[in-house]
Amino acid sequence: MAEPPLKPVIQKPPGYRDPSLPAAQSGFRPPPRKPVLPPSFHQRKEKSGFCRVCCCSLCIFLLVLILLVVTGAMVFYFLFDPKFPGFHVQSIRMSRFNVTKKPDGTYLDAATTTRLEVKNPNVKMTYYYGDTEFDVSFGEGGDETAAGTTAVTGFTMGKQSTTSLKVETKASNMLVADDVGNRLRTGHRSKTLPVNVEARTKVGLGVAGLKIGKVAVTVKCDGITMKQLDGGDMPKCVTNMLKWLNID
Template structure:
């Protein structure tokens, strides 16, 4: 009887990427060693060492901090200097008052072509400098005199006022004359002005525009425009020797000080 041969099973092909689960895990590859910098003795002569770059943002922040600190310090020094100067000089504002007021002529004439006013006035304004260490300088100015009426003010003359220097603790009276001729007025207003002049109840106002500066020792400040407004007050007040009211005082036409 013939002997039978055992049959061999064909070996299965392993797919790509197959990994035997029974095989021991392979060790992860080690990273290549980091190259160390050479010591100074092995470097090429004349080659500078590598530098670390600082952030531009940090430099800008430091610069802004220094600038802010310097600005605060400068402001503090200015404030301290201003405070010391104020305590030393003790500056005070000047004051103004109508010293005298008179209308030597105030004539209203009715003509065929309208009503006209002729006027001549004399005015004295008292300038008072209350400062003990500050001199006040006034430039040449211009004064305007008006008659106050229910229907509006009527200009009765413009006069030039000479500038002057006012010393410490000084009182100076600036006098001037203003005149106007053939000023057209309303017939009703002209009648009121005529009757008011007879009774000395007509009211006059004065406006003075000039420039003012200060002098402390040998130092002069710049001159600023000022406006002094007085009245209106009646002729009776100006002629009987009564104390006339203080005048209004403003800087730059909008900063009222009195």
């Protein structure tokens, strides 16, 4: 007897679940639920908008402030035409200069008097100087020999005035290298010994009866020789203000 024909296998559609199987074995998993966010997350847009407004307001304020400062500086410049005082070396005198070789080394003994001329070319401004500290040295090219330090009491420079400063320094029994001593002696005899003067002070400004706070200023007069001064020259010094602005 012939066997009945086999029934075709019907493919189960996707997602079919056999009702005879328990839920745990059916392999069906419900779709994940969308997490519920806390209320604080929904306020981020409001906070970011507030921060953006604050940043824009701050930038506008800074731009306006910079514009006001620049405008004020331009108005001040055109009204008063400010010029920084000029420093010149008038003279250098050495009342004592001895280089002595001893069994234990070479020694320098020197007394130096330097005169500086300070001019205020401004018609509408007064300058106020604090106590000024002076350093004097001999030599150049990074091989300077200290020749003493002194201080000058603060002073005031009126409009279009000139002030002369007297700076006296001493170097007593200072030990130097033998070759340095020879160079110092030779340079002194030929009047080609470079003399360096450095002044550190604070300068304030007086305008229309008002005093503006003092700023630190360094004045350097480098490489001045006796021969140069004897020839009638008055070398000009370089002024360093705020550690970056150089004024010749």
